């Protein structure tokens with residue numbers, strides 16, 4: 001990536017254009033089977049611009065309640081786009097289809113209700129790495145399209161989903177009108193996300209990116225890393241999935257209550273440390289002291305993510321460290 005940064009041809013992406021960014025946008029649109037694409041500094045900004053470009057003011061945004069747009073984007077869909085969140089119950093990131101039927105309406109405003117402005121899906125799910133089934137995505141897309149409601153896919157980790165389903169990313173992207181994906185995270189670029197969709201939609205998104213302060217100048221430096229990520233990082237995501245399963249199996253061996261290996265679909269392992277006398281926050285601190293990084297997602301659940309810097313021997317080390325701490329509970333945990 002550093003080599004490609006050094007040799008990247010640069011321009012001004014906020015004005016006349018940066019050739020390396022343009023190449024990344026071409027490659028991204030082609031990979032996802034969309035007409036056009038736009039480079040963003042982050043996935044959050046890309047999701048915001050997508051929602052703004054689909055609908056501004058007066059409408060609801062429907063999605064599964066634990067999705068990133070509702071949980072972790074600082075209310076941007078309301079504060080920036082003037083839209084109302086309609087979080088639905090669901091399982092493993094998949095919204096309940098009965099609940100969708102009950103509240104999906106054509107866009108616009110009738111005498112006394114707001115219509116649906118956008119329906120959002122997320123794959124893989126940021127909390128547990130679950131993958132939406134293609135059948136679920138097809139149904140959400142069909143129901144929404146029949147009423148003229150656009151569908152946005154937060155596909156921050158769409159390539160993990162593609163590897164898990166053994167399909168092309170474009171097969172997944174076909175069930176959404178617009179798709180965001182991240183070049184950072186598992187694809188290992190330092191910075192960057194891409195929004196893809198129809199050309200007029202991407203034209204509107206360009207204006208919103210400017211409004212959000214996302215117009216970068218010589219962004220080709222970052223796009224060069226994104227190109228390397230797309231060329232070299234996708235196939236190897238399968239190794240991350242194998243290592244996540246290895247980790248889940250190892251921790252299951254420590255205590256079967258800790259983890260459900262069958263739920264590990266991609267590169268995340270959710271570990272239920274709740275009953276051990278220390279909460280997930282304390283576990284995070286103690287593990288970090290032993291060189292193992294994980295993050296709490298709730299009081300009782302720790303999230304482990306595998307990536308390019310985690311190999312099979314490091315998984316063994318993590319299991320060993322975890323076992324030692326677990327067996328010495330709770331004294332070691334509370335002494336920190």
Ligand SMILES: Cc1ncc(COP(=O)(O)O)c(C=O)c1O
Nearest residue numbers: 042043044045068122126154156
């Ligand atoms: C599903 C999902 N969408 C969007 C984002 C936002 O990406 P960024 O951190 O680049 O803003 C994340 C980040 O973790 C994510 O997991």
